[in-house]
Amino acid sequence: MDLKIALVACGALLLTVGCNKEEKASGGAVGAATGAATAAAGGGDDPAAYYKMKCAVCHGDTGGGDGPGGSALTPKPRNFTDAAWQGSAKDEDIKKSIIEGGAAVGKSAAMPGNPDLRGKPALADALVKHIRAMKK
Ligand code: HEC
Structure with a gap:
């Protein structure tokens, strides 16, 4: 747009x-x-802007899983800085959970899907990279 x-x-x-x-x-x-x-348009094609607009409320600005929208959730939003999770998670599953929602990969349905990304594979890939870069 x-x-x-x-x-x-x-x-x-x-x-x-x-x-x-x-x-x-x-x-x-x-x-x-x-x-x-x-x-x-909800973040355009910039993964950082998209993250800030659609993900930070739950996952936190820097990916610590500590956003205000996630504090009441069980399980908690994923902590992207967690090196152990980063090591075990597969790119394709991360991407699928982002686009289709947590339930699609056997995770909590509190993780909402983002079907608008179905037509934006480059942005979806960039979001995966953005999350990967949050590893500590
Ligand atoms: C309403 C709160 C909420 C929002 C908004 C949200 N998430 Fe989540 N997310 C969660 C929760 C809760 C989980 C944990 C699911 C679980 O562990 O069962 C999760 C899990 C994840 C996972 C991990 C899946 C796995 O394999 O463990 C990824 C990746 C993810 N979210 C990415 C995103 C991205 C990218 C956005 C923005 C486009 C986003 N989330 C927006 C709540 C949210």
Whole structure:
């Protein structure tokens, strides 16, 4: 969605003075519009933004499993900093639990699915990498 808006904005600018040139001149406005669209789309294609918007509430900003939305849950949201879990979890299962939800991999159904990621395999893969990078 943000991409579409960016393309539309870019196309409109191309018609006038050329995309790059104009973007430099009005970069602030274009950047702000793209940022708003990214937020509206639920994180856009940036795994860090997506995580912050959809996951941090339960898994915590840095992946410690200590987000406020998870404090009342049993079992607790996964602690991504846990090296033992990182070592045992398979990428494909992490990805499946993110897209289809915890129940799909035999985990708690309190872990919600994110079906919007079905059509965004690159973002799903990037999220797995983002979670991997939280290992301590
Ligand atoms: C409503 C709270 C909540 C939200 C929001 C949430 N999770 Fe979870 N998540 C959980 C809980 C609870 C578990 C633990 C499930 C279990 O251990 O049975 C979990 C487990 C996981 C697991 C581990 C599965 C495994 O193999 O142990 C991954 C990976 C994961 N979540 C990723 C994410 C990502 C990425 C997001 C954001 C797109 C997200 N979660 C959003 C609650 C949440």
